[in-house]
Amino acid sequence: MATNTTLLYDLPPLPAYQLTPRPSLVDGIPDNILALILPVVAYWAVSMFFHVIDVYDLFPQYRLHTPAEVLTRNRASRWDVVRDVVLQQVVQTLAGLILAYFDEQEYIGREEYDVAVWARRIRFVQRGLPYLLALFGLDASGVAANFSRNGHKMLAGAVAGGYYPGATQSIVSSGGIETVVPAFTNWEMSLAAFIYWYFIPALQFTWGICVVDTWQYFLHRAMHLNRWLYVHFHSRHHRLYVPYAYGALYNHPVEGLLLDTVGAGIGFLTSGMTHRQSMWFFTFSTIKTVDDHCGYAFPWDPLQHATTNNAAYHDIHHQSWGIKTNFSQPFFTFWDRLFNTQWKGEVKLRYERSREAAEKKLSEGGMQQDSDMENSSSDFAQPNGEAAVVSPEEPSDRDARTRLRKKTASFSPSVDSLKGVNHGVPSSVL
Numbered sequence: 001m002a003t004n005t006t007l008l009y010d011l012p013p014l015p016a017y018q019l020t021p022r023p024s025l026v027d028g029i030p031d032n033i034l035a036l037i038l039p040v041v042a043y044w045a046v047s048m049f050f051h052v053i054d055v056y057d058l059f060p061q062y063r064l065h066t067p068a069e070v071l072t073r074n075r076a077s078r079w080d081v082v083r084d085v086v087l088q089q090v091v092q093t094l095a096g097l098i099l100a101y102f103d104e105q106e107y108i109g110r111e112e113y114d115v116a117v118w119a120r121r122i123r124f125v126q127r128g129l130p131y132l133l134a135l136f137g138l139d140a141s142g143v144a145a146n147f148s149r150n151g152h153k154m155l156a157g158a159v160a161g162g163y164y165p166g167a168t169q170s171i172v173s174s175g176g177i178e179t180v181v182p183a184f185t186n187w188e189m190s191l192a193a194f195i196y197w198y199f200i201p202a203l204q205f206t207w208g209i210c211v212v213d214t215w216q217y218f219l220h221r222a223m224h225l226n227r228w229l230y231v232h233f234h235s236r237h238h239r240l241y242v243p244y245a246y247g248a249l250y251n252h253p254v255e256g257l258l259l260d261t262v263g264a265g266i267g268f269l270t271s272g273m274t275h276r277q278s279m280w281f282f283t284f285s286t287i288k289t290v291d292d293h294c295g296y297a298f299p300w301d302p303l304q305h306a307t308t309n310n311a312a313y314h315d316i317h318h319q320s321w322g323i324k325t326n327f328s329q330p331f332f333t334f335w336d337r338l339f340n341t342q343w344k345g346e347v348k349l350r351y352e353r354s355r356e357a358a359e360k361k362l363s364e365g366g367m368q369q370d371s372d373m374e375n376s377s378s379d380f381a382q383p384n385g386e387a388a389v390v391s392p393e394e395p396s397d398r399d400a401r402t403r404l405r406k407k408t409a410s411f412s413p414s415v416d417s418l419k420g421v422n423h424g425v426p427s428s429v430l
Contacts, residue, residue, distance in 0.1 A: 011123055012182045013171060014116045019107040031275035032103050036096040038279050039286040040089050046287050047246035050294045054244065062296045064315050064351075065242045068358035075239035081250045084236070088249050088256035095261050106274060111196070118192035119184045126162030133159070154187055201277060208267035208281050209331050215263035217335040221327045223255065243311075243318050248293035260289075288330045309333045316343045321350055 024030055029037070053059060057067075065073075130140035140159055147156035157164040169183035184192075223234035233255040240247050249256060264285055268278050291303045292314045304310035309328055316322035325343040328336040336342040 010182055011120055012116070012169070012184050014120070015112050017110040017113040019109045022106040022108045025276065025279075030100075031106070031279070032100045033097075035275055035278045035282055036093050036100070039282045040093070042283045043085075043089070043249070043286050043290060044246070046290045047248070050245035050290075050296065053296070059296065059298070062298050064295050064297060064312060066355050066358060068362050069354060070242045070244065072358045072361045073241040073354070075241070076236075076247075076250065081240070081247045084251065084253075085246060085249045087253055088251060088260070091253055091257055092261045095257065095265075099265065103275075115189065115192045115196045116184070118195050119188045122188050122191055123162045123184070126158050128161075129159055130161045154185060157185070201273075204271040204273050204277065205281060208264075208271040208273065209285075211267035211270060212263050212285060213328065213331050213335065215266060216259055216330070217328050219259055219263070220329065221341070223259075224324060224327070238318065238323065241318055241320070243293040243295055243315060245290050245294045248290045285330065292330055307332050316347060319350065319354075322347075 022031070024034070026034055054067075133140045133143065140161065144156040144160035147153075147159060153166075154164075157167075164182070164185055167183045167185050168180050170178055170180055172178050220234075223229040233252040236252045237250055237255070240250060249260065251259070264282060268281060271281075273281060288303055291301065292309070292311055294311050295315070297310070297312045298304060301310075304312075309330065309332055313326055313333065314329060317326040322343050325341050326333075326336060327341055328334070333342060
C-alpha cells in the first residue's frame with residue numbers, strides 16, 4: 001500500500017494505490033509467452049490469405065508478377081521456403097523464451113496514481129505561464145481577471161499559474177483529521193489521462209518502429225555491401241526474385257536471428273512497452289513484413305498506403321537490377337532517402353521484359369536460368385569485378401509447371417498481349 005498526501009507548493013495530493021499482479025490476457029498463458037505466439041499465428045494466417053488469392057487467381061489485375069515468373073525465376077522450392085521459415089520461427093521463439101525467463105512480474109493498480117502524476121506535471125507547466133507572459137510585457141493577473149470576467153474561469157486559472165480557488169477536495173489524514181486541499185480540474189485530469197493512456201503508448205510504439213527500421217536498414221545494407229555477409233547469409237533470401245507472402249521470413253537462420261528477432265527485441269526493450277503492448281508491436285511488425293512480400297499492390301490495403309514502403313517498393317529490391325537499392329524495411333523509407341539508396345529509375349519496361357522472358361520460357365517448356373542468373377554478378381559486385389553467385393534450386397514438379405503454364409495463358413488480357421501491362425500498380429511504380 002502506497003500513499004502520498006503531502007502538499008507540494010499547494011499542489012493536489014497524489015492518490016494512494018495498491019499493486020496486484022497483472023492477470024494474463026488468456027488464462028494459462030502468460031502475456032510474455034502470448035507475445036511470442038501471436039506473431040507466428042499472424043504470419044501464417046495472413047500468408048494463407050494471400051496464398052488462397054494466389055491459388056485461385058482472385059485478383060490478377062493487382063499482381064506485381066505473373067504466375068509464370070513465380071515458376072521460372074525463383075531459385076527456392078516452396079518446401080525449402082516453408083522449412084526455413086519454420087526454422088527461423090523456432091529460433092525466434094527459443095530466443096524469446098530465454099528472455100522471458102528474466103522478465104519481471106508486471107503489476108497493475110497504480111494507473112490512477114500515474115495519471116495524477118501527469119496532472120501534477122501539467123499544473124507545474126501552468127506555474128510557468130505568468131513568467132512566459134511577462135517576457136512579452138503582459139500582466140498575467142490582469143489577463144486572468146479579464147478571462148474570468150468573460151466567463152472563462154478555467155482559462156483564467158491556467159493563465160494565473162494554475163490557481164483554481166474553486167477546485168478543492170477533502171481528505172482524511174492518517175490521524176483522522178479531515179482537511180480541505182487543492183484538487184485537479186477536469187480538464188487537467190482528462191489531458192493527463194490522454195497522455196498516459198494514448199500519447200505515451202503511441203510514442204513507445206513509434207520509437208519501437210524507428211528502432212526496427214534503423215536496425216534493419218543498416219544491417220540489411222551491410223549484408224549487401226559486404227561480400228562475405230551476402231554470400232554466406234543474405235543471398236538465401238534473394239533466391240526469391242518473385243516474393244510471395246509466406247516467403248517473407250525465408251532467410252538464413254543467422255540472418256533471421258540478427259535482422260528480425262534481435263531488431264524487434266531491441267525496439268521492445270528500449271521503448272519500455274508492457275507485454276500487452278509488445279503483442280501489438282510484434283504482431284503488427286510481422287503482418288507488415290508479410291504484406292511487403294505479398295506480391296500484390298492492392299488499392300484497398302491500408303498497410304500499402306500508410307507509407308511508401310510497401311510491396312511494390314520492396315519488390316524492386318528483389319529484382320536483379322534493383323538489388324542495391326530500397327534497403328529500408330519494414331515501415332518507412334527515410335533512411336533510403338537520407339542515404340540516397342532509393343530506386344529512382346524506370347521500372348515498367350524492366351517488369352515487362354521479365355514477364356516476356358517468363359512466358360517465352362514456359363512456352364518453350366524449358367527451365368534454363370533466366371536473366372536474373374545471367375545478371376547475378378550485379379547482385380553483389382565487388383570493385384575487382386568479382387561476384388557472388390547463388391546456385392539455383394530449380395523446381396522439378398513438371399505437373400505444376402504444366403498447370404501454371406495453362407493458367408498463365410489466360411492470366412489477364414494485359415499479360416496475354418504483354419502490351420500496356422496493367423497490374424493495378426501506380427504508374428510511378430510500374
